[in-house]
Amino acid sequence: MNERVLTPRNRGFLFLDSHPAGCRQLVADMWEACPAPAVPPAGDRPVALVIGSSAGYGLAATLAGLKRAGVRGIGVSFEKGPTARRTATAGWYRTAATADIARAAGRDLVLLNGDAFSDAMKDQVADLVERRFGGRLDHLVYSVAAPRRTDPDTGAVHASVLKPIGRTNRTKTLVFDEEGAPEVREVETAPAEGDDVEQTVAVMGGTDWERWIDHLAGRGLLADGFSTAALSYIGSSLTAAIYRQGTIGAAKAHLEATARVLDERLGRTVGGRAVTSVNGAAVTQSSTAIPGIALYTGLLRGVLGDGLVPPVHQLAALWDQLTGAAPLDLDADGRIRLDGFELADDVQAAVAERWENARTATVADLADLDWFRDEVRRLHGFSVPGIDYTAPVATDVPWPGHTL
Known part of the structure; x- marks a missing residue:
């Protein structure tokens, strides 16, 4: 068994290794933090599919589904296993921990590793629903953030970009130097050009979500009253130019338009619903790549403290x-809104004031930088309370297996 002492090695927000014990403890902490239902679900447990189950809101959807809603079912993610030189990705270790929690809770949860955009994965999931879960799916949560997608019909590879639309965007952003000291910089992002918008929509819009629904419906697997939600974000006017009004915002608008189409169709065919769920800000592997989001989230935490809803x-x-x-x-647009804590007028006014005053010399007083730094590290299993990071840890954790 390969055991190593692991310390964080990173370039900015990109970490080269992940800590298996830290990832496991992080999942256990999320499980403990998730509120149990006031009344435990009665009768046959619903069958759910979470696409993007290993990280961020998708991981939260998986754990909350197991504990709060009592679901059983399938999670799909795309992670890399350990090698002789590197640990597995953090999502790999989080998935192994999730499988153990599900098993201890008596939930039948199958976790698959592969390309959610592919028809091969859709077939694999449909086969599992048919053979293992009685041929019915009650819920589907779609939480995919990806840099590229291969179109199953054409073989074309689409790549998503994070760019404003129409003009160059200049915004403040937060970085940390090699010693971990914070610096507020102004960065410039050139506008989308060519087919950047179409490419990003092809990856991050609603096309694949709709393809999942079509695939499962074509196999007759959607239960009466089936519901599905795709996770989305709107965010602040401070980040709107690069996010909601940029290429990724165009993809989110497409996702919401897809929800309206699916909602009408599912209502007509199975008495079901399709919605987008607009979540509040959090530190995720995806969000740290967006210019300005790190600074904004640190300032938001500075304003809200523990009022920042996990x-x-x-x-x-x-x-x-x-x-x-x-x-x-x-x-009014048919979206579930879970971001009220973030977008309340008084909260946004306080964040905007701090944003205006944020400089390298002042940011430590305006943003919760210790929290933000630790949150970034925790994404990879570091800075997790209760873990002895001086002790060797086994890195060759297997992917949780399953049988039909």
């Missing part, structure tokens, strides 16, 4: 609405 609490609220434990609470 993803697993947000997803517990989403599951309540998907399962009918709470009524659907939709905005």
Whole structure:
């Protein structure tokens, strides 16, 4: 068994290794933090599919589904295993920990590793639903953030980009030097050109979500009352130019338009629903790549403190609405909104004031930098309380197996 002492090695927000014990403890902490239902679900447990189950909001959806909604079912993610030189990805270790938690809780959860965009994975999932879960799927949560997607029909590879639309964007952003000291810089991002918008929509819009629904419906696997939610984000006016009004925002608009199409279709065919769920800000592997988001999230935490609602609490609220434990609470555009804590007028005004005053010399007083730094490290299993990082740890953790 390959055992090593692991310390964080990173270039900015990119980490070269992940800590298996830290990842395991992080998942255990999320499980403990997730609120249990006031009344345990009765009868046959619903069958759910979470696409993007190993990280961020998708991981929170998986854990909250297991604990809050009592689901069983399937999670799909795309992770790399350990090699002689490198650890596995953090998502690999988080998945192994999730499997153990599900087993201890008596939940039948199958976790698959592969390309969610491919028809081969859709077939594999459909086969599992048919043979292992009684041929019915009650819920599907779609949480995919990816740099590229291969179109199953044409073989074309589409690549997503993070760019503003129409003009160059200049924004403040937060970086840390090699000693971990914070620096506020101004960065410039050139506008989308050519087919950047179309490429990003092809990867991050609703096309693959709709293809999943079509595939499962074509196999007759959608239960009466089937519900599905795709996870989305709107965020602040401070980050809108690079996010909601940029290429990724165009993809989110397409995702929401897809929800409206699917909602009409599912209502007509199985009495079901399709919605987007707009979540609040969190530190995720995807969000740290977006210019300005690191600074914004650190400032938001500085304003809200423990009032910053963690993803697993947000997803517990989403599951309540998907399962009918709470009524659907939709905005005028038909979206579930879980971001009220973030976008409240007084909160945004306070963040905007701090943003205006944020400089390298002042940012430590305005943003919760210790929290933000630790959150980034925890994404990879470091800075997790209770872990002895001087002790060797086994890195060759196997992917959780399953049989039909």
